[in-house]
Amino acid sequence: MEKFTSEWIEIVKKLAITFRFTPYERETLLNNNVAKLIGSIPYLAGCENPERTAVSHVSIYLIAKHPVMRGIYDHQKSDDCDIMHRLFDIQHFIGGNKKIIQRGMELLLLTMVSNYHKDQTADALMGKYNPVYTKKWKYHTTAELLIKRIKSTPCQEMDEIFSLENGTEGWWDPLKQDESVQSAQKGIQTN
Numbered sequence: 001m002e003k004f005t006s007e008w009i010e011i012v013k014k015l016a017i018t019f020r021f022t023p024y025e026r027e028t029l030l031n032n033n034v035a036k037l038i039g040s041i042p043y044l045a046g047c048e049n050p051e052r053t054a055v056s057h058v059s060i061y062l063i064a065k066h067p068v069m070r071g072i073y074d075h076q077k078s079d080d081c082d083i084m085h086r087l088f089d090i091q092h093f094i095g096g097n098k099k100i101i102q103r104g105m106e107l108l109l110l111t112m113v114s115n116y117h118k119d120q121t122a123d124a125l126m127g128k129y130n131p132v133y134t135k136k137w138k139y140h141t142t143a144e145l146l147i148k149r150i151k152s153t154p155c156q157e158m159d160e161i162f163s164l165e166n167g168t169e170g171w172w173d174p175l176k177q178d179e180s181v182q183s184a185q186k187g188i189q190t191n
Contacts, residue, residue, distance in 0.1 A: 041093070045101045047101075102153070109146055
């Protein structure tokens, strides 16, 4: 775990330079547990070239959440065919423990599905496609299955990076969580 912490710091430094991040953006990435989970999977699974895989997968995550790219990476109706479809671009690993890889991907899926569940009303009001709101995916059934599968493969190191509770909270983009909390606090202060 300590080794990955130092690896994560190096990955963030390199990505911050590549993406020309401000110090705030760099710090945000460093503390982004979803990105850290994505980056940790190849290390925890013992994959070949874990740094290359981690940098590639975290880069795709960063590109996908950029406002300019959202139209390309947001959930489309064509993604309904398979729950893993939207995560296809970050599912490529060379070697490694398949059970640990699957556990990490299922934690990401749980987070994604929980995010759809949490955002379904807002998405409906904005006209944004959401497979939970449209009833293409059943949140509770899917979440229960994912939780059962995640629990069947214990991995303490992964839990230290990203817990099952993190997954059920549904914050795919922790920056949005910070913005939501700040908005809620402003609302409380003005009332």
